[in-house]
Amino acid sequence: MKTGVVFGGSGLIGGTIVNFYKQRRPGIVDMLAPSSKKVSLKNCQDIRNYLLAVKPDFVINAAIANINADPQLSFEVNYVGAINVARAAATLKVPYFFFSSAATLPQGSGLRETDTLPLNAKLSNYAKSKLMAEETLRYMADNEGLDYTCIRLSIVYGNHDHKIQGFHRLLFTIADESMPFLFTNKGTLHSYSNCRKIPYAIHHMFENRQEYSCQTYHFVDPVPVELADLIMTIKSYLQLKSPRKVYVPYSVARTGKKSIQIILRLLTKVGLKASLPPELMFLGAFYRTQTLSSEKLFNSSFVDPMPEETVYTRLPEMIVYYLNRWAHQNLITTFDEKIEFDQQIHEDFKHNPMALLESIHRDATAPFDPDTP
Ligand SMILES: NC(=O)c1ccc[n+]([C@@H]2O[C@H](COP(=O)([O-])OP(=O)(O)OC[C@H]3O[C@@H](n4cnc5c(N)ncnc54)[C@H](OP(=O)(O)O)[C@@H]3O)[C@@H](O)[C@H]2O)c1
Structure with missing residues (x-):
């Protein structure tokens, strides 16, 4: 039996990987998932001591600071933490799987693995830290013999997101009837990543290191999805009246967001603390097409275990799962x-x-x- 370590094992993606080895491939890999309390990626000694003691056969980094974390936390967890895990993996000479994000890519269609944004000061803390990590991992592969694979994800969908973020924030906002109109343009397309297929890819890449070592892959469903259509499909499943099929122009949405931010800041003066969902920092992305090409992975030896599955086919099950979950947590009352x-x-x-x-x-x-x- 092999030993794997996943950082971020309580998260959406890390948790799915832990669950995969427990339920679907029992007896093959003992997948250890230390919490951030046990091993914080902010702490080099934590990482070093833990990994050198456990001596795993492979390491996965699915840990991430909050999407809207400040520069220090983003730098320490997303970048330095990722690099320190890589250093330990290089010492142990074991494969390292690193998750990156479409935030490292520009807008556009059919983006390839090489189409990254140039690193610059204006990028969000999240995008900057991910780009820097990608760059340093490449450097370590060239200079330090690191065996790594970078898996770039787009908007991830799947069950067991214990926070409400990304795709699940969209679902929540519609279910909560707090989206009156469409905050996107007609025809705006995005790529989606199916969370439950990710562990199959990791396992395959682990078993075929020669092919996948020192490579970056986009892990997305092959067919992009129109945001407006996805929203209207969720709405029809939920049989709700909103959002209405009215496209709010970006300039109006941006002004609305700024006005609400000012109101929320004023409310803190009278002791009320509220904030906008962090995803709104990507408001511009709702209006811009960004689709990733999955061709490189498709042309590799990895075979999609569920080729017919898309965000649309999974919607009914995910809606039941999340609505039950949120109703139990008293987060939504409309359902x-x-x-x-x-x-x-x-x-x-x-x-x-x-x-x-x-x-x-x-x-x-x-x-x-x-x-x-
Ligand atoms: N979800 C998406 O839509 C999406 C899209 C593109 C890329 N990705 C990438 O996929 C990866 C996983 O994302 P996710 O959505 O699964 O994240 P998530 O659900 O937010 O989980 C984050 C995980 O990171 C851990 N963590 C936070 N701070 C840590 C620290 N200082 N030390 C160690 N662990 C720490 C948390 O562990 P504790 O609970 O123990 O603190 C948690 O398990 C990330 O690299 C992310 O950039 C995700």
Whole structure:
């Protein structure tokens, strides 16, 4: 059995990888996922001590600071952390899988792996730190013998996003009926990355190092998706009235965003703290086509395990999953689908917790039998 280490194992992508090795490929890889409390990517010694002690057969970095983190945190976690993991991987001579983002690419259609933005001061902290990490990993491959693969993702969709971000923020905003109109242009296209296919690619790339070493790959569904169409499809699944099919021009959306920012700043003066979703820092991207070419990966030996699956085919299941989740967390009230929960337990928990406690004491507190599988 091999040992893998994934940083960011509690996140959307890292968690999917951990789950893959536990549920779908049990017994092949013992996938360790230290939390940021155990190993912080901000701490070089943490990384060094942990990895040199565990001696994994491969390392995956799916950790990331908050998308709107300040320069220091972005630099320390996304860049220096990524490089320190690479240094440990180079010491151990094991493959290193690094996740990057379409934020390193310009707008445009069919973007190739080589089409990166030039590194410059005006980039967001996130894009800058990712670009710098990509650049240094290339440098380390050339000069330090690092064996790495960079996997560039676009908008990722999948279950178990414990934060509400990216694609799931879009879903949340529609479900919460807080999107009155379309904040995009007609025909604006984007690429989407299917989270549950990612571990298959990692596993294949791990088993075929010669082919995938020191390479960057776009990991996106081959067919781009129109943002407006996706929004209207989600709306129709949810049978909601909003958003209306009215395209808000970018200039109006940008002015609206700035006005709300001023109002929110004023509200803090009277003790109310509220903020806009961090995704709005990418407002411009809602209005610009950015599609990534998946040709390089398609032409490699990796075979898509679920070629028919797209963001559209997964929508019904994801909607049920997230709406249940958000309803349980009291985050949305508009969705009143029956939540599967034993009605008697529900009633007892609400109105008669003593009875519930007694029945649990009677039936469900015996120590586990170690001989029962
Ligand atoms: N989601 C997307 O739409 C998307 C799009 C493009 C690229 N990507 C890339 O995919 C990768 C994974 O993203 P994600 O969406 O899965 O992220 P996520 O759900 O936000 O998870 C972030 C993970 O990073 C960990 N982390 C944060 N600070 C850390 C630190 N100082 N030290 C160690 N771990 C730390 C967190 O661990 P704790 O909970 O233990 O703090 C958490 O497990 C990132 O590289 C991201 O840039 C994602």
